[in-house]
Amino acid sequence: MQNHDANTEAASRKITIDPITRLEGHGKIDIFLDEKGDVKQAYYQIPELRGFEVFSLGRPAEDMPQITSRICGVCPTAHHMAATKALDDLYRVEPPPTARKLRELIYNTFMLEDHALHVYILGGPDFIVGPDAPKEMRNVVGVIGKVGVEVGRRVISTRRRLRELISYLGGKVVHPVFGLPGGVAKGIAPGDLPQFREVAAEGLEFARFTLQVFRDIVLKNPEYRELISSDAFTHPTYYMGLVDGDNKINFYDGAIRVVDPSGKEFARFPPRDYLEHVAEHVEPWSYVKFCYLKKIGWKGFQDGPASGIYSVAPLARLNASGGPATPIAQEAYQEYLSALGPGPVHHTLANHWARVIEMIAAAERMNELVHDPAITGTELRVLPTATPTVGVGVVEAPRGTLIHHYETDERGRITRANLIVATQNNAGRISMSVDKAAKGLIRGGQVSEGLLNRVEMAFRAYDPCNACATHFLPGQMPIALRIRDEQGRILRELSR
Amino acid sequence: MKPLLLALGNDLMGDDAVGLVAARAMRQEMPEGWEVQEAAGNGLDLLDALEGREKVLLVDAVCTGKVPPGTILEFGVPDFRHLAAASPHTVGLPEVMALARELSLPFPSAMRILAMEVEPVMAVREGLSAVVAEALPRFLERTRAICASMAAAP
Incomplete structure (x- = not known):
């Protein structure tokens, strides 16, 4: 606060922002x-953000995809989609194939864009600029200095084009209006499909390019490789993630799978059963509830198979599944496993590598979907008729498994809302x-x-x-x- | 591109919405040719809103902890020159400005920032606190004055 300058002006006061004020x-x-x-x-x-449950009480469940997407300016699409899926479950309705594919398309587009933001901008200072770089370079300027202006421009323009696709279907990215119980609000007009195909192709090329950037800057640096696998950043724990029928990663839907520190399946269950498997521990020093595996129990801050602590996010998703469902990402995953495997990878910093692999997986899935003939279908919704009681929706947010759980009265008004976000x-x-x-x-x-x-x-x-959700100016x-x-x-x- | 009044904030987060409330109130009385936009405040969205503009007034809530809530603060671009080290999670205005500079993107040459000090908001709720609501007319007055002076400048 040494820069505090409290010069008073007529109508306002001027103070200098310095990092400590943030x-x-x-x-x-x-x-x-x-x-x-x-x-x-x-x-x-x-x-922890407080008051969400109280805020939700008595509101129509249909409002939840909008409300929850507005609590977070960073991952609105993840909350929107988890809430939408909770509504499907609440009203016992399955969206038609086109609607499901459109949801999956928008969701994978979001995953690619959000992961790119982390790789280049948020996490970049650690592993692109380097852990021991001087403080003044450990920021976005340092990242651009290392990857070059052209790459920087490419990051910005690819991100923008990906967001245009999200906006096409969902309106504003930050307040998407897309998911409805049993379907979606908008489809893709056949005439607009070429734009989707073009951006999906660009996205895949960009994701592959990012893997090459990662190889060149990070993997060719022996010190960095050593740091990734150092004991200080290693924890053998349980891992959780959504998987498809073949136990491959699926960001949008599937069963929740948990593996133990040796990689053996510990549990595999439908999202609705999450309360049978996940419990929350409270510590006096934190508002955050620490999730743990109920069947193992809370054993304190310990790793290993005897402790119920588990992990989510890219590293955990690769560990909890048999890898990505698509070929190029699978190849990248093999390269990763041959360096850090064979079993589950317990190195926290490998999350960054796993994130790059997931960028490829998301981009490949986008490409599959934009070439699926059903994607321009017009049957977008099945109208719900069931009386609502309980609904649970789960997606893999970029930061890990995200659970929305609502209970309502017979008119569909919220009587209970529980969110378990990735960070919990x-x-x-x-x-x-x-x-x-x-x-x-x-x-x-x-x-x-x-x-x-x-x-x-x-x-x-x-x-x-x-x-x-807090968006204060700094x-x-x-x-x-x-x-x-x-x-x-x-x-x-x-x-x- | 048109001059822009850009409001940042989240109206489910109490006083964090003060910029949005101000911008909505100002919509009807902006100088000729001005545009009004709202943004959720994630940094790269700011880049989208600001790129290619010349004149921008940004209105937002701020939480410096140095002045009482309801205090109106003004900043200029130089106040945001100091880049924080990497944030764990998000990108702020300083990083967006640095990105624009490093990548030579067209960015506002005239940008001013008007903010109201608020208490930290950690609970979901709608509506402004009494102290912020009471300061709102002064905030609007200042918004008007800055827009008028920016509109008059070449």
Whole structure:
């Protein structure tokens, strides 16, 4: 806050924004030291958005795809789709094939676009610029410096074209109006199909190109490869993800599959049964409920097969499935497995590699769908007639399994709403990752340089959703890290 | 392209909506030729809204924690020069401006930012708090004045 300049003007006051002013309420890390000055436990506080359930009560269930998509400016399409699927379930209605394919098309387009944003812009500073790059380069300018202006322009233009497709079907990307119980609101006019095909082809080429960028910049760097597989960023846990009938990854639909740390199937169940498998643990220091596998139980912040902590997101999806369903992504997955496998990959930083593979998978699925004759069909909806009671909808959001669960009265008004977002599924593992990074870097009260970088990398690989929806002008959700002694007194604060 | 009044915010998030409320109130009385848009505030959406424009006034809620809620703050482009390190999750105005600069994208030469300080919002609710609602007329007054002065500038 050293730049605070409180010059008063006639109608307004001028103050200077500096990074520290951007910290309000976001991403707090507390590191507690023992009497020897070693890390006893580090906690990552993910501020939770509150009041959603109360806000939903009494509202028509049909409003939920719009309401939930508006709580998050980053992944509106994921909430919109999970809510829409919960409505299908609520009214016991299956969308016609064209509607289902259109939903899947829009959803894969969104996955590709969102993953690209993370690879190049959000996560890029860690693995494109490099973990030990100077602080002033660990940002978007550093990324452009490394990949070049042409690639930067390509990222921006491809993203824009992908979003045009989403807008075509769903109106505004941030407030999509597309999914309805039993179908969708709009189809593709045959005359517009060439645009979809062209963008899908461009998207696939872009995803393959991104894999090459990843190979050239990250995989050719032995230090980075070593870091990926280092113990500090490794946790053998359970993994969860949606799979199709062949146990291949499906972002839009399927059964929820959980594998144990050795890769063996632990559970496979329809989304509706999630409460039989997932429970939430509460810690006094956090609003976030930590999800764990009910049948194993909460055993504290421990990894291994005896602990119920599991993980979602790209790495988890590859582990929980038999890999992607499409050939080019499958090839990329084999390359990944031969470097990090054979079994489940437990290296948190491999999330970035897994994300690139998923970009290819999403782009290939887009291409399949835009060449499917049913995609320009006109039967877009089956009207629901059943009396509503309970509906559960699940999709794989870019950041992992997203569950929407609504209960209603017989008129379809919400009496209960429960959302489990990806970051809640990951909360236990994220906390362990932060704790492990801190333990490796603080000894005898001495804090190694680079602590903040490494701790940030530990959680950013998961792309955590810190708080759906707050859009204050600075637009940032960086972290504040506090090191406390055994009495809980703050010894040092680091922040961005 | 037309001059733009761009409101950022989320109207399910209480005071975060103050920019949207202001922009809706201003729709009927904007200077000739101005456009009004709302954006959800994810950074790259800003890029879409701003690219190719010359004059832009951005209205939003801000949460500096340094001044009382309801305080009206004005910023210029230089106030956002400082890039944060990578955010865990999102892209802000400083990053969008840096991207535009690095990629030589056409970006507003005249951009002003008017913001109202609000309390951190961590609960879903509709409607503005009393203190923000009370400050709204002054916020609108300032919006009008800035638009008029930007409209008059060459």
